[in-house]
Amino acid sequence: MAQDLRELMNQEKYAQRPKLAKGHENRFLSRLAEEIPEDKKSNSYLWMKIAAVLVVVLATSFFMKEQFITTSSEVPMLTNTPKESPSITPVYLSDVSPQFKKIEDYYLGNINAELAQLTITKDNKELIDSFMLQLEELDKEYTRLNEEMDETGVNEAVVNSLINNLELRVGLLSKLKNKLGEMKQASKESIQGVKI
Incomplete structure (x- = not known):
C-alpha cells in the first residue's frame, strides 16, 4: 500500500483526460474559418x-x-572695429547673430516668467520693491551696454558683459524667489505655532 503520491496523481490525471472524437479538430478549424474569415x-x-x-x-x-x-x-563674427556711420536704431545683442538672439531670448524669457509668477502681498511688497530696484539698475546697465556696442562696434567684452547682465538678473530673481519661499515658510510656521 505504500505508494508514491506523485505517481498516483499522475496516473489519475491521465486516466481522467477526455478523449476527443475523431476529426473534431478539423471540424473546429473549418467552422472557425467560416465564422471568422481572413481579411484579404x-x-x-x-x-x-x-x-x-x-x-x-x-x-x-x-x-x-x-x-x-x-x-x-x-557663426558670429565679432569685430573690434567701431562703426563708421551711426545708425538710426541701436544694435542689440539679438541683432549680432541668431545664436546671441537665442541666448538673449532664453534669459529674457526666464526673467519674464519669474516676474509673472510673483505674487505681491503687503508682507512681501517691501522685499519685492528692493529687488525690483536692483533689476531696474541692471536693466539700465543693459541699455547702456547696448548703446556702447552701437557706438564702438561688436566686441567680445561687451557681448560677455551683456550676457553676464542677463545672468545676474536671472540670479537676482532666483534669490528673490528663495527669499519669498523662506518668508512664506516662516509665516506658515508662525501660524501653526499660534494654532497649537
Whole structure:
C-alpha cells in the first residue's frame, strides 16, 4: 500500500483526460474559418503607407538640410572695429547673430516668467520693491551696454558683459524667489505655532 503520491496523481490525471472524437479538430478549424474569415489585404493601403513614409522622409531630410545650412552659417563674427556711420536704431545683442538672439531670448524669457509668477502681498511688497530696484539698475546697465556696442562696434567684452547682465538678473530673481519661499515658510510656521 505504500505508494508514491506523485505517481498516483499522475496516473489519475491521465486516466481522467477526455478523449476527443475523431476529426473534431478539423471540424473546429473549418467552422472557425467560416465564422471568422481572413481579411484579404488590398494593395491600395500598401501604396498609401509607402507614400506616407516617403513624405515623412522627404520632409525630415528637407528640414535637416535647412537646419544644417543655417547652423553652419550662424557663426558670429565679432569685430573690434567701431562703426563708421551711426545708425538710426541701436544694435542689440539679438541683432549680432541668431545664436546671441537665442541666448538673449532664453534669459529674457526666464526673467519674464519669474516676474509673472510673483505674487505681491503687503508682507512681501517691501522685499519685492528692493529687488525690483536692483533689476531696474541692471536693466539700465543693459541699455547702456547696448548703446556702447552701437557706438564702438561688436566686441567680445561687451557681448560677455551683456550676457553676464542677463545672468545676474536671472540670479537676482532666483534669490528673490528663495527669499519669498523662506518668508512664506516662516509665516506658515508662525501660524501653526499660534494654532497649537
